[in-house]
Amino acid sequence: MEKRAVVLISGGLDSALAAKILHDQGVELIGLHLLHPFLALAPGNFPAREVCREIGIPLRIAYRGKEMLRLVENPRFGHGANLNPCIDCRLLEFREAKALMAEFRASFIVSGEVLGQRPMSQRRETLFLMDREAGLPGLVLRPLSAHRLPPTLPEKEGIVEREKLYPWSGRERKRQLGLARELGLQAFSSPAGGCLLTDPNFCVRLSDLRENSKPLELGEVKLLRRGRHFRINPETKLIVGRNHQENMILRAYGLNRRPYYLPDNFPGPEICVRGKNSPEIRELAGMIIYRYGKPPEAGAEIREILPSGEEKVFTVTQTIEEDKLERMRI
Ligand code: SF4
Known part of the structure; x- marks a missing residue:
């Protein structure tokens, strides 16, 4: 097993911490950011790039606009509280990461997910389901919740020091912010940015489009804002x-x-x-x-x-x- 991994980078605090923790353990990393039309990025602001630059790792961006439209229309694992197909979206990201693993000759994937932080995609059974569905059982390391989850292959093989990982769960952010300060991380985005698919007002317009204009088209979706x-x-x-x-x-x-x-x-x-x-x-x-x-x-x-x-x-x-x-x- 290589000491090399693909880290999923959203640009937020948790994925920045996950990358930094593994980078500090000497794991060679490449960041992967899944870009799609529902990410509310301010012009000129691209936190995923800033995070990778700050840590000193390369970044690969995968734009998957049309794929996301199909997931919003017809998610295999359903929508969350709004039109967010989070499980399908994460699976899409895992599959992209798996393809990049082969190209980068990486042995595992690193994710900033925190057990129980999000109601839909970060429940224990959902994490296991996603790993299985993506064909990555035992290969997705979640450093922030590692002590609450079974050891992954890189931990078992001593590629990663499990003792230096974390036991966190739930929505509390103070401890992550404290660790970010300790590790000198600043480039991550605030949670206010986020995904339009969790915004109820945006989803009223998107629901209207979904009902009246099938299939969804990228140009029409962009105009919703x-x-x-x-x-x-x-x-x-x-x-x-x-x-x-x-x-x-x-x-x-x-x-x-x-x-x-x-x-x-x-x-x-x-x-x-x-x-x-x-x-x-x-x-x-x-x-x-x-x-x-x-x-x-x-x-x-x-x-x-x-x-x-x-x-x-x-x-x-x-x-x-x-x-x-x-x-x-x-
Ligand atoms: S909030 Fe949006 S970007 Fe995040 S997992 Fe859910 S659908 Fe994907």
Whole structure:
């Protein structure tokens, strides 16, 4: 057995500690980060990379956008409290790690999971199930909870010193933060970042998309974080920009590909139609632009741009009723 391992790096505290503990035991490590469209990363902020840089280990990033969409649609092991398919997601990560093990000639996997910290994926029986399902029984070392779990192969073979591992379980974070200070770790992200699939508000929009637009598409999922969304009917949704930046993003996604509406003689939001267009949709889009824009008293001119390139300007003289708007809001 080689003193070489793949460590799963989320960018959070626990995975940073797991990597640092094994690195300090002289295990040669390569980090693996599973990237997917539901990770709420701020622009320019990539904690997984910072963590690996701080510890001094290489990082491999595996982008698995489409695979995650299929798991969200139809998870083998179900969803958590929201639309988070955590067990399937972790399994996807374990399988990626197993493939990287072969390439890196590593003998085991290191994970920052803490027994009982998360209700769905970190229960004792779930940890064992994931190891089995991924074809890695005895090969996933969890240094933060090692003393509460059966010894793994690298511990049995003396590749890793079990006495220097930890007996932690549960949601308490103070002891991890204390150890991070002791080990000089700073680059990990706060738990506030995280995964959008555990955010109930995001999941309301995602559920709507899941019901009305099958199969899920990456472009549509990315747009869920932008603008105001209104479900008009099962076939049509309107996305309304909240500011100039969102208008520009909607243009990039929608202009020339989807029916598109924008104010012609006043400042206001732009609207991208997802789904079928019709005269009723056109009227609604005009009144919504009127509602959120600053139309002149003489009347608001709205430009309709169709995917064919055809353009028309029409006039809107009234806003939409608030209760009607609220009923459509997602
Ligand atoms: S919270 Fe999100 S990223 Fe984390 S395991 Fe669950 S689905 Fe995967």
